[in-house]
Every structure is written in C-alpha cells, then in structure tokens.
C-alpha cells in the first residue's frame with residue numbers, strides 16, 4: 001500500500017485545476033448561468049476537491065483495503081455470529097428482478113418477491129415452532145421492540161393495564177432493557193447463579209400480576225443453555241406474563257430445538273446473524289418477529305397473505321388489532337433474499353449441522369486455551385463462551401491488550417468487556433464455517449499472546465503495531481469523534 005497516499009484526505013490531495021472528468025456537451029442550447037434565479041445559486045465557490053482520476057481511484061481503493069470483514073479473515077466476535085456470507089446470496093439479492101422492485105408496485109406484478117417473503121415466514125415458523133412471523137423489523141433490537149409491543153397489545157386487549165414490568169436476566173444483551181424502556185415498560189433485573197444461568201429463586205421474588213413479560217436469551221450471552229426454561233416459563237405464565245425469546249443466538253439451535261416447543265410466546269430472529277448476510281458497522285439488518293397461535297392479529301402491517309389458492313396480496317391496515325407499521329414498507333428485503341438463499345442452499349438436512357458444528361468449534365477453542373486464559377464457568381458451552389482475561393494476572397496485560405494484539409496478527413478481536421458479569425470478558429464465537437486449520441491458527445496466536453504477556457508485556461500493552469492507526473483513545477474516540485472535514489476558508 002502506498003502509505004504516503006493513504007491517510008491523506010481527498011481534499012489534501014486536491015490540486016487546483018486538476019480534472020478527472022469531462023462534462024458532456026450542453027444539451028440545453030445557449031442557456032446561461034445568468035438566467036438562473038438567484039435563490040438557486042451558491043454564494044461561494046463549491047470548494048470540491050480537484051483530482052485526476054487515478055488519484056481518486058487509488059485513494060478510495062486504499063481506504064477500502066483497510067476494512068476488515070469475514071472475507072478477510074477470522075472474525076470471532078461473540079454474540080454477533082459473523083458467519084460467512086456465501087456468494088450466491090449476493091448474486092440473488094442483486095438480481096434486477098428483485099433489486100429493481102418498487103415497494104408500491106401492484107401485488108400482481110411482484111408475485112415472485114411476495115412469494116419469497118411469504119415462504120421465508122413459513123420457514124422461520126417451521127424452524128422455531130411458532131405460528132406466524134412478520135419480517136418487517138429492520139434489526140434485532142427493532143424486533144425486540146416490535147415483540148414487546150405485540151405483548152403489550154395482547155395485555156391491553158384483555159383490559160389488563162397494570163402489566164408494566166419486564167423481567168430481564170443480568171446477563172442479557174443491552175438491547176433487551178433498552179427495548180423495554182423504549183416500549184415504555186419498566187425493567188426488573190433477574191440475577192444469575194454462579195453457573196451463569198438464571199437464578200430461579202431470585203425470579204420467584206419478582207413475579208407479580210404486574211409482569212408483562214420475561215425476556216430470555218438462549219443460549220444466554222455466556223453461551224450456556226438455560227436448563228431451567230421449563231420451570232421458568234411455567235412460573236411466568238402462571239402469573240399471567242408472556243415469555244419472550246431473544247433469538248439473536250439461534251445459531252446453535254437450528255434444527256436441534258425450537259423456542260415454540262419450550263413455551264415461548266414471542267421471539268425475534270437476527271437474519272443478519274444466524275442466516276448469513278454481511279453485517280457490522282450498522283449495515284442493513286432484519287429482525288423478524290414470530291408469535292404463537294393467538295397473537296398473530298397483533299403483528300405489524302403490511303402483511304403478505306395468501307389470497308385464495310395461490311395468489312399473494314399485501315394487507316396494509318385491515319387488521320383491527322395490528323400495531324400498524326413499524327418501519328417503511330416490508331423492511332430490508334435484500335437481507336431476506338440472502339436468508340432465503342442461505343436456507344435453501346443448505347436444505348432441511350444440512351441446516352441441522354449448523355448448530356452442532358458451531359458448538360464443536362467453540363468447545364474446541366475453549367478446551368485448547370483454558371490452561372492459559374481464565375475460564376470462569378467451565379463445562380460444555382454452545383456456540384460461544386467467555387474467558388475472564390489471561391489466567392496469569394501478574395503480567396498486568398488486560399483483555400483490551402490481548403484484543404489489540406490480535407489485530408497485529410490479522411485477526412478480528414473477539415467481543416470484549418461484555419457480558420458485564422466479569423471484569424475482563426473476552427467472548428469468542430467461531431461459527432460453524434471455519435476450517436480446523438483456521439481455528440488452530442487462531443489458537444496458536446492466542447497462546448503466543450499469552451506467552452508474550454509474560455516475556456514482553458510492553459509489546460502487548462502498546463499493540464497494535466501493524467495497523468494503519470495505533471491504539472486510539474477509547475474515551476475521546478467515543479465522546480469527541482472527528483468525522484467531518486472543515487474547509488479552511490469556508
């Protein structure tokens with residue numbers, strides 16, 4: 001990479017009078033700038049960068065090469081399921097017949113797209129054991145909010161207005177309490193046992209006729225299967241609350257077990273985690289919400305419904321009890337196409353391999369590293385697990401240092417300092433896609449860093465050394481980010 005070019009802003013590369021384009025001939029005859037109304041004219045020159053084409057191409061190409069994605073290397077970001085997105089997904093999502101659709105076009109001109117939407121709903125229902133899905137929410141958190149709104153609508157439809165409390169385990173993803181708060185509900189935290197699962201005795205003290213719902217993530221954010229679900233769902237249902245399943249971690253469950261069979265009433269799925277789709281950096285997502293029988297009338301519109309035998313139509317507001325719209329039109333259709341392509345590519349049999357392989361990979365890494373990294377909760381994990389920093393605490397090397405050093409070796413860092421149950425959380429999720437060689441390479445580097453922490457702690461503490469930018473000040477970067485360029489003379 002041309003390091004001298006890289007790092008410069010396109011404005012700094014600008015030289016007066018340089019051109020990378022030639023304008024087409026004026027097609028409007030002898031129209032003059034003077035004829036344009038003054039309100040439409042700039043007061044000052046536009047101050048656009050002036051560069052030749054090659055400079056522009058190099059500038060952006062070099063910047064693009066600084067992105068790290070699953071297509072660059074191992075990306076064990078716990079809780080995020082950064083799985084490989086097969087190329088066929090992109091080909092299908094890019095087809096003109098899909099990408100060129102307009103959301104307002106008449107249903108009889110886009111039956112194929114409606115069929116994808118409809119079939120995907122059915123597939124998700126079959127995979128989760130729930131009755132009906134909406135694909136409209138655009139992210140996991142958006143699905144949580146939609147799901148809680150469904151639950152609230154259900155209680156209100158029965159005239160039960162005092163149910164304002166949402167029970168959430170202390171291991172939950174931050175979006176759970178945030179969604180409950182946005183929905184206008186009160187969060188009640190439920191403690192975890194020392195084995196990382198929900199403390200049922202603590203839960204019992206928080207049950208009342210004010211409970212709206214209990215939100216559970218399973219496997220939870222420690223990668224552990226919540227074995228007490230049968231008892232928990234019974235207790236919550238007995239006091240009139242509904243059970244909400246945060247299905248962002250559905251990956252190890254695919255084809256193995258179903259939230260609907262466990263007694264959950266409402267759930268969301270992250271298509272952009274469990275069903276491939278490139279994500280991260282706030283890119284387009286999809287957080288479908290599924291409900292058990294009896295709750296489907298509360299789902300948001302628009303909905304795609306069967307019209308007679310084989311035609312599909314869109315219903316926008318005919319549902320008396322529906323929440324109405326939760327976003328624009330149908331959500332992110334491109335993400336749905338990728339998920340649909342992914343499910344069909346694997347097929348009903350192969351999809352059952354996803355969970356066991358993801359689980360095997362996570363346990364293999366855990367077992368290979370637990371003599372040098374601190375494993376606070378031992379035993380079988382599902383698709384991910386959490387270390388609590390290095391085992392040898394005498395070196396002063398923190399989880400942050402380990403994460404930064406991994407970048408030097410070409411790996412994306414795991415999730416760090418989450419979950420909040422431990423001080424030095426390092427949350428590793430390899431997914432099912434990786435080869436044994438890739439995983440062994442990662443294990444070797446993690447062991448090497450543990451060695452370096454003893455032999456040369458300063459090297460680790462000052463990492464990264466091989467990236468275009470060294471260690472940033474986390475606080476300043478979050479609180480005072482400089483994201484725009486100010487013109488000198490504007």
Ligand SMILES: *Cc1c(COP(=O)(O)O)cnc(C)c1O
Nearest residue numbers: 079139140141173175217248285
């Ligand atoms: C990722 C995740 C979410 C939120 O999903 P977004 O699409 O990022 O909004 C919620 N819960 C859990 C457990 C997650 O891992």
